[in-house]
Amino acid sequence: MAESTFRGMIDFFDRIGIYDVVLPFILVFTIVFAILEKTRILGTETIENKTYTKKNINAMVAFAIAFFVVGSSKLVEILTKVSGHTVVLLFLGVCFMLLLGSFYKEGEIDIGNTWNKIFIVIMFIGIALIFFNAIETDSEETWLEYGWEYLTDHWGEDWLPSIIFVVGTILLIYFITKESKTKKEEKKE
Numbered sequence: 001m002a003e004s005t006f007r008g009m010i011d012f013f014d015r016i017g018i019y020d021v022v023l024p025f026i027l028v029f030t031i032v033f034a035i036l037e038k039t040r041i042l043g044t045e046t047i048e049n050k051t052y053t054k055k056n057i058n059a060m061v062a063f064a065i066a067f068f069v070v071g072s073s074k075l076v077e078i079l080t081k082v083s084g085h086t087v088v089l090l091f092l093g094v095c096f097m098l099l100l101g102s103f104y105k106e107g108e109i110d111i112g113n114t115w116n117k118i119f120i121v122i123m124f125i126g127i128a129l130i131f132f133n134a135i136e137t138d139s140e141e142t143w144l145e146y147g148w149e150y151l152t153d154h155w156g157e158d159w160l161p162s163i164i165f166v167v168g169t170i171l172l173i174y175f176i177t178k179e180s181k182t183k184k185e186e187k188k189e
Helices: 005-016 018-039 055-071 073-101 114-134 143-154 159-177 181-188
Strands: 044-047 050-053
Touching (some): 050 055, 055 073, 073 114, 114 143
Antiparallel strands (some): 044 050
């Protein structure tokens, strides 16, 4: 398969350090500057009865901190992983809301209904299984396959069924003993 022009552009950006230097620098600078502006930790100044943050000092501190972060390849690697995982989690949340919203009209979702709760749990489990099936280990085995093999290999041991039984029992007791909203409202009156 021939390499596309856009893939070549991405590779070029990678070679010149856009992903290792520029983007982490912009991200750290923006976040630190926003925090300094919001907290006003470096002080304020009053001009004509209006209070302003010291933007020049906030910008210089954010600039220095961003350079320190970019100077450490380990910090950049951590920042890249955390940012990537955060975006994946955000994407999974959007997918979950799309799946949930596809079965209801606008403004119709009522989480209080028992069937809706069951449906939400099923959708959440489905999204989690899709996510675990998409991530691969170093041996090119998905997390879902690895987890399933781990469960089947260790099922005969006493500790795994015991944990599943205890968690299931706790959930069952919770659902049996919890009070409904109508009973709580009746008690308040």
